Amino acid sequence: MREEIIVRVGAKILTPFIIMFALYVHFHGDYSPGGGFQAGVILTAAFALLALVYGLAAVQRVLPPWFTRLCAALGVVIYGGVGVVTMMLGHNYLGYNALAPDPKYGQHYGILLVELGVLVTVFGVMASVFYLFAGRGRGES
Amino acid sequence: MTAQLPILQIIVPLLAAPICAVLRHGRAAAWLAVLASWSALAIALALLGQVMAGGVVSYHIGDWVPPIGIEYRVDIVNAWVLVIVASMGAVVAPYSVKSVEHEIASRRIPLFYAAYLLCLSGLLGITITGDMFNVFVFLEISSLSAYALISLGRPRRALTAAYRYLIMGSVGATFIVIGIGLLYVMTGSLNMADLAELLPGVWDSRTVKVAYGFLGVGVCLKLALFPLHLWLPNAYAFAPSPVTAFMASTATKVAVYMLLRFFLSIFGAAFSFDVMALDRVLLPLALVAVVSMSLVAIFQVDVKRLLAYSSVAQIGYMILGLSFASVTGLTATLLHLFNHALMKGALFMALGCVVYRIGSVHIDAMAGLGKRMPWTMAAFVVGGLSLVGVPLTVGFISKWYLILGALEKGGPWTAVAVLVLATSVMALVYVWRVVEAAYLREFSGDETTGEAPLSLLAPTWVLVAANLYFGIDAVRTAGVARQAAEVLMAGIGS
Numbered sequence: 078m079r080e081e082i083i084v085r086v087g088a089k090i091l092t093p094f095i096i097m098f099a100l101y102v103h104f105h106g107d108y109s110p111g112g113g114f115q116a117g118v119i120l121t122a123a124f125a126l127l128a129l130v131y132g133l134a135a136v137q138r139v140l141p142p143w144f145t146r147l148c149a150a151l152g153v154v155i156y157g158g159v160g161v162v163t164m165m166l167g168h169n170y171l172g173y174n175a176l177a178p179d180p181k182y183g184q185h186y187g188i189l190l191v192e193l194g195v196l197v198t199v200f201g202v203m204a205s206v207f208y209l210f211a212g213r214g215r216g217e218s
Numbered sequence: 219m220t221a222q223l224p225i226l227q228i229i230v231p232l233l234a235a236p237i238c239a240v241l242r243h244g245r246a247a248a249w250l251a252v253l254a255s256w257s258a259l260a261i262a263l264a265l266l267g268q269v270m271a272g273g274v275v276s277y278h279i280g281d282w283v284p285p286i287g288i289e290y291r292v293d294i295v296n297a298w299v300l301v302i303v304a305s306m307g308a309v310v311a312p313y314s315v316k317s318v319e320h321e322i323a324s325r326r327i328p329l330f331y332a333a334y335l336l337c338l339s340g341l342l343g344i345t346i347t348g349d350m351f352n353v354f355v356f357l358e359i360s361s362l363s364a365y366a367l368i369s370l371g372r373p374r375r376a377l378t379a380a381y382r383y384l385i386m387g388s389v390g391a392t393f394i395v396i397g398i399g400l401l402y403v404m405t406g407s408l409n410m411a412d413l414a415e416l417l418p419g420v421w422d423s424r425t426v427k428v429a430y431g432f433l434g435v436g437v438c439l440k441l442a443l444f445p446l447h448l449w450l451p452n453a454y455a456f457a458p459s460p461v462t463a464f465m466a467s468t469a470t471k472v473a474v475y476m477l478l479r480f481f482l483s484i485f486g487a488a489f490s491f492d493v494m495a496l497d498r499v500l501l502p503l504a505l506v507a508v509v510s511m512s513l514v515a516i517f518q519v520d521v522k523r524l525l526a527y528s529s530v531a532q533i534g535y536m537i538l539g540l541s542f543a544s545v546t547g548l549t550a551t552l553l554h555l556f557n558h559a560l561m562k563g564a565l566f567m568a569l570g571c572v573v574y575r576i577g578s579v580h581i582d583a584m585a586g587l588g589k590r591m592p593w594t595m596a597a598f599v600v601g602g603l604s605l606v607g608v609p610l611t612v613g614f615i616s617k618w619y620l621i622l623g624a625l626e627k628g629g630p631w632t633a634v635a636v637l638v639l640a641t642s643v644m645a646l647v648y649v650w651r652v653v654e655a656a657y658l659r660e661f662s663g664d665e666t667t668g669e670a671p672l673s674l675l676a677p678t679w680v681l682v683a684a685n686l687y688f689g690i691d692a693v694r695t696a697g698v699a700r701q702a703a704e705v706l707m708a709g710i711g712s
Contacts, residue, residue: 172280
């Protein structure tokens with residue numbers, strides 16, 4: 078698809094909007110359908126589109142495989158870390174009320190942070206899986 | 219901090235896992251895994267102490283009150299299983315350090331420890347949680363990491379073995395989640411203690427009985443009860459040595475715990491034995507497992523496979539104890555959970571030492587090893603004697619309670635007691651084949667073959683020593699097991 082100018086330009090224009098939409102699905106996840114899992118998949122889709130149009134090597138320059146693996150681990154640490162922080166603040170594990178004086182905001186921040194962890198891990202895992210499949214037959218990615 | 223112990227039990231290994239995954243250096247990941255698994259053991263022991271002193275410990279995640287929130291609920295039964303799983307995790311972790319460097323490609327070593335810690339936290343999670351859906355989540359965590367661990371084995375067949383386990387394990391997990399779903403439909407609750415109160419009201423409905431069936435088949439797949447054991451021999455035979463030692467001594471034990479928790483605590487002993495005739499379903503399966511799998515084990519030439527078949531037979535003993543439907547029988551089951559973990563752990567770790575030195579556990583390759591690797595083979599002999607059930611080893615204690623349970627029931631059950639003795643002789647036959655090869659045949663391999671390094675031998679001998687210690691002084695273990703059995707037979711422990 079390297080010669081198709083419409084596809085190349087179209088992909089370029091769409092990418093920032095896809096990433097934006099992923100963040101919207103995440104941050105609006107507590108009012109509307111969505112959340113970290115869906116957002117992570119959408120975020121991966123943006124890079125998968127670029128890889129399909131511009132080739133794997135070009136995308137891996139922007140998003141190296143070691144970084145996607147780091148993301149996969151980092152998300153779990155974010156999720157678990159929120160729980161550890163609430164424990165340090167004298168509440169039970171994942172007791173979001175600890176995060177703000179008003180429980181309403183505490184729950185809100187807690188959910189957003191935890192879902193951010195989900196987003197990062199799902200993005201990392203999906204992108205790593207995509208790289209593994211896309212890189213098959215071309216040596217180890 | 220003591221109030222937070224139930225959650226720390228899970229999150230210490232769970233959060234150490236992703237950190238292991240990003241470490242570049244294999245040794246660093248290894249020591250982090252050792253540290254995490256030792257802390258898990260310390261926490262499990264502290265929890266057992268807490269439960270023995272003050273009764274049930276309940277922990278509300280996110281400060282949500284059960285039955286709405288997820289509850290971690292530790293009573294004497296799962297405190298006991300937590301100690302079993304955590305102690306095996308703590309022994310296998312230092313053993314892995316050298317063994318894994320030998321058997322797994324170096325760039326995969328940090329990932330190995332990540333999967334190992336995930337598997338450990340999954341198994342601990344299944345045990346500690348008081349929420350049905352949480353059980354399923356942790357079951358998936360432990361199973362998925364177990365598939366990955368098994369596929370790391372050196373023979374190419376490890377991949378097919380892992381794939382077969384993946385298919386069978388997923389079928390099992392699906393059955394379990396269907397069962398949980400049906401229970402939720404009938405009661406509107408996922409909390410175990412809450413379910414135990416709500417279920418008697420809907421006992422008569424067919425949905426509950428179907429849920430019972432789904433849960434039963436799903437869990438029995440996971441614990442490899444005959445005839446649902448087909449995934450187990452290859453998975454154990456081709457996995458890396460520390461993985462085999464860990465899985466053989468924990469995964470099936472946790473599945474047995476699930477069976478006891480579901481059927482005796484949630485549905486209640488009365489419903490299980492009087493209405494569903496659980497004992498009459500399990501008894502023939504357990505007997506066939508013990509006899510046929512011991513027989514199959516006798517004819518194996520790969521010693522790891524031999525022990526794997528023996529594991530299926532030993533699971534038969536555990537289920538046999540349950541099918542007695544008595545406190546003594548259940549005590550035997552709970553004791554054998556611990557004792558079998560000790561003996562199979564020691565045996566598979568001794569085999570890991572053999573793999574480390576000669577790269578094979580074929581019975582002919584092991585000829586004459588008794589002189590070359592005296593400590594390793596001595597560990598194997600003690601583990602083997604324990605498997606047979608010789609006095610002064612833990613195997614004897616298990617068999618003692620099992621036979622006691624059978625004789626207590628009297629009548630035709632005496633035949634079961636005789637059968638247990640007869641199958642011990644079969645265990646003697648397959649253990650003897652290995653001992654005969656190692657001690658009475660001439661060594662024909664590489665002249666430079668020597669003893670395994672200390673870092674492999676020390677953890678192995680810790681388990682061997684435990685085999686002897688708890689075989690001689692069984693007061694404490696039998697006491698806890700009996701207490702746990704009484705709690706289970708009475709329904710939900712509180």
